[in-house]
Amino acid sequence: MSQLVLVTGGAGFIGTHLVHKLLAAGLRVRVLDNLSPQIHGEDARLRYVPPAGSEFVYGDVTCRSDVERALEQVNTVVHLAAETGTGQSMYEIERYYRVNVQATALIFDVLSNQQDRRVGNFVLASSRSVYGEGAYHCGSCAARRYPLPRQQAQLARHDWEPRCEACTGALEALPTREDDRLQPASVYAATKLAQEELVRVAAPAAGMAHAVLRFQNVYGEGQSLANPYTGILSIFSTRIRLGLSLPIFEDGQETRDFVHVDDVANAVLAAVINPQTAGVTVNVGSGRATSIMAIAQLLARLMGARVPPHVCHAYRVGDIRHNFADLSALEASFGVTPRVSLELGLRRFADWVATQPIPEDQLDKANEELRKRNLAG
Template sequence: MKMLITGGAGFIGSHVCEFYAQRNYEIFVVDNLSSSNLENIMHIENLTFYQKDVSDCDFMEQLIKEHDFDYVIHLAALVSVAESIAHPKISLKNNLEASLNLLINLRKHSKKLKKALFASSAAVYGNLEKLPKAPEDQVLPQSPYAIDKYAAERNFIIFNELFGLPTTVLRFFNVYGERQNDSSPYSGVISIMLHKFKHDEKFIFFGDGTQTRDFVYIADVIQAINLVLMHEEATGEVYNVGTGHQTSLKEIFDVFSEISKIDLEFEHQDARKGDIKYSYAEIDKLSHLGYTPQFDIHSGLNNLYKKM
């Protein structure tokens, strides 16, 4: 089986590569290494790496024509809400245009495609008051990131409805785990906080720290990806990927304090613009495919802390 993983050298992508390489898939990775690291996948055999931008339409067309992939997992993106506000056109190019080009090329050249999976985001729900957030609920995107992710996921679904392309959309909630980039102010909050605890540096809460997220451990995300890939009935559908529970930033901070036994300094600054206040997933739809999260926030953070 040939599998194309865009953004495969990134945090989530490298775990996906490992999982399918162990199952003898032939893996092809396209990644521009803008926020990822080749070292994440150096140890994986049976993997072909292209340092290319997914928005390079000619390159992507040639690649898809040449290989006729069985599976495509589209993870390459600008991943930060805050960064999309600072650079909306980069989000448009990377999060929307590149995925539309991918769909056009798949439609044109794929004969064997079994599933093209799009990594969308819980950010599409915005500050929807109803909790937990379910795939059939209203969306209220409130950042360029969320707008582009929503438009891109609609394209994935519409290419299924119009042309029969076998697509599935996953709305990831807040994924954390080993190899998540911790070196940028735009990195995910758990990786930043962990880095601060490991280096005894002050942590900054944007806002009062009571904002919540559904933090989902990478192993459970891999479980979700594999389930939708292996179930034909997941085609043309949108799923939430989370744990079904919310945790505030303050609670995460307390768990790290307890695990590390460090009394870390912190301060509060203004909340970020475009930031969501409360978020957690309704996961019933994915549960019907057999999804059961294996890690709650305590076991996930403990596991991560030990490995870092």
């Protein structure tokens, strides 16, 4: 019989794409998900239909009996379930820690005490956020640099670019490698790094292969349009459909590495099919830096926006300025390279959005929550 793969958070954005790929590859799939209302909306339990051929366990990764039930007979775990809002993590700290870190500890606790344990491979969805700013080059020092998180005072001056910590010189962003310095700049990022450390210690101790995959900014069909705390393209698409302006933070020249969900699901599938006995940590991205203004303009064009994006100079504490992935380790470990171009991926996203009900725009509410706590300006 083919191996049984447990996907925690498998009803979510990346999880749904992954489950279809695992089933198509002939694997058996079980999903553990609590259909979190923040992500899926209210009454999701009544509406949710698991992909044909998969098994669904409605449960919470923070609940021991749910985790025990979900792990029965499982051969591989893909751990995706998480709270994912960077800004929200700065004031819902205990919840983010419990769901992201405590639950990962619980999964390993259950595995370590499981009679007849079959899990031989553990795959974790981590995040580029563990790097904070990531790697830069300082022309004056001729050195690789890792600038500290930008402080509120700097952001309040609208002084957006990080500077060399040694000579305060200008910096140029470099593709970030897995062995670059880790400097989480938000509670969310700190929880992802804590998850990673748990996996790197607990998986080999239990004799499991493991892969830690650091996703860049994942976008595509099926991403939550309801969650106002994450997913910049969801937020933009809703505002475009409502005829509202797209307020671009900072000066719009901050960059991210946008990777289509199809490429991410292929990378996770490769990590499931090729267990890494010695363990690996790899970036998963497109390897390209795109400015927020550029992606907003592209989406606005594809969706026929009535109002062009505009720079509003607002900011959020904990946001990084630039980060894009070096993908050589991904290619070396799994032979995977991203295939979906930004233009094609955004077109697919825009076409899918057009088939969805228009959600309420909650951007102002999410930003107000941050401003009240002095976490945005």
